Amino acid sequence: MPTSVHVNPLQRVSAAEANAWHRVVAASTAHDLPGVPVPDPGQIHAQLTRAPLGGHRLTWLATAADGVPVAVAGLRVFTSPGQEHLAELELHVDPAHRRLGTGSLLMSAVVAACRAENRRSLIATAAADGPGEAFGARWGFRRALTLDHLLLRLDETDRADLRQVADAEHPGYRLTGWTGTVPDGLAAAFATAKNAMNDMPVGDMDYGSVAWDADRVRDMAAVVADRGDTLLTVAAVHDDGTMAGYTEILIPRGVPSRVQQYDTAVVPAHRGHGLGLWVKAAMVRRLRAEHASVTEIETDNAEDNVHMLAVNHRLGFRSYRRTREFQLDVSAS
Numbered sequence: 001m002p003t004s005v006h007v008n009p010l011q012r013v014s015a016a017e018a019n020a021w022h023r024v025v026a027a028s029t030a031h032d033l034p035g036v037p038v039p040d041p042g043q044i045h046a047q048l049t050r051a052p053l054g055g056h057r058l059t060w061l062a063t064a065a066d067g068v069p070v071a072v073a074g075l076r077v078f079t080s081p082g083q084e085h086l087a088e089l090e091l092h093v094d095p096a097h098r099r100l101g102t103g104s105l106l107m108s109a110v111v112a113a114c115r116a117e118n119r120r121s122l123i124a125t126a127a128a129d130g131p132g133e134a135f136g137a138r139w140g141f142r143r144a145l146t147l148d149h150l151l152l153r154l155d156e157t158d159r160a161d162l163r164q165v166a167d168a169e170h171p172g173y174r175l176t177g178w179t180g181t182v183p184d185g186l187a188a189a190f191a192t193a194k195n196a197m198n199d200m201p202v203g204d205m206d207y208g209s210v211a212w213d214a215d216r217v218r219d220m221a222a223v224v225a226d227r228g229d230t231l232l233t234v235a236a237v238h239d240d241g242t243m244a245g246y247t248e249i250l251i252p253r254g255v256p257s258r259v260q261q262y263d264t265a266v267v268p269a270h271r272g273h274g275l276g277l278w279v280k281a282a283m284v285r286r287l288r289a290e291h292a293s294v295t296e297i298e299t300d301n302a303e304d305n306v307h308m309l310a311v312n313h314r315l316g317f318r319s320y321r322r323t324r325e326f327q328l329d330v331s332a333s
């Protein structure tokens with residue numbers, strides 16, 4: 001164990017601590033996931049000082065004897081009914097300080113916290129075939145899911161084709177969209193559609209499932225707005241008022257070039273009508289029209305999510321990296 005490294009649980013994360021966190025994560029990401037954007041210190045401060053949706057967060061900073069930050073760990077503890085067994089790990093060690101036991105020092109603190117929080121499952125994501133996999137194996141994590149990450153470069157999309165797909169008639173359905181919080185008149189229908197995400201393929205993950213209602217969808221939008229990000233939604237509504245499908249994009253605060261796909265879901269009774277492709281094409285068109293700085297959309301799909309992958313390939317998304325989700329049975333470790 002590295003005797004000269006100190007692990008400090010963070011209480012109220014200061015701007016200086018968020019800066020230290022940023023330095024470690026930026027160095028670690030550049031090493032293992034080159035090209036993947038890292039949130040700036042302000043975004044990290046906003047994330048670490050605000051509670052995540054349906055949970056709370058614990059954080060640790062490891063520093064060398066000279067006070068230099070060398071590693072960070074974050075633990076998201078889920079508290080919504082249906083996920084009270086679950087916690088999610090983020091762990092980074094500066095590449096210059098690896099293989100010295102620092103990651104393990106933080107893991108010991110994380111596992112103790114999981115036990116104190118009465119958790120059964122700890123999940124984590126790492127670059128496929130990277131050091132996180134070997135470290136996870138050493139700690140008894142098992143592979144639960146492989147995610148294919150895809151990018152759509154907006155300047156390479158075929159505009160005429162996109163227009164045709166977005167403008168296609170879908171009798172019985174209309175498109176709608178909003179920024180931030182769902183309009184009141186659509187809130188209940190949106191919450192019902194969100195529950196359709198619960199059958200998304202998640203491999204062997206012991207992820208549990210959350211029941212969405214109008215309050216939870218509003219809370220989610222509030223969490224995103226509170227940290228300064230923008231949530232865009234495009235939805236297909238059936239003539240009977242049912243929300244048949246929707247897609248969400250997260251635009252990080254500032255003037256970002258890359259945005260993140262959140263949910264895309266089509267309610268089971270409305271599948272097979274091309275609605276997933278329709279809402280996603282309409283979203284791409286909307287991004288082009290309303291957010292000129294955006295040049296790329298990143299999404300990730302479970303390797304076996306053939307329908308979503310087919311929609312994404314049809315739109316021009318291309319695979320560019322893979323990550324894996326791992327799970328540790330904390331009670332057994």
Ligand SMILES: CC(C)(COP(=O)(O)OP(=O)(O)OC[C@H]1O[C@@H](n2cnc3c(N)ncnc32)[C@H](O)[C@@H]1OP(=O)(O)O)[C@@H](O)C(=O)NCCC(=O)NCCS
Binds near residue numbers: 104105127
């Ligand atoms: C994974 C990570 C946190 C490990 O941090 P670390 O401080 O180097 O880990 P430790 O020194 O405590 O390693 C403990 C054991 O894990 C295994 N291990 C860690 N990195 C490894 C690697 N690159 N190759 C093979 N085994 C490795 C070894 O068994 C090691 O023991 P040893 O050095 O005595 O052989 C670090 O590489 C990292 O930040 N990676 C990028 C982010 C990431 O993947 N996070 C993990 C999410 S679970």
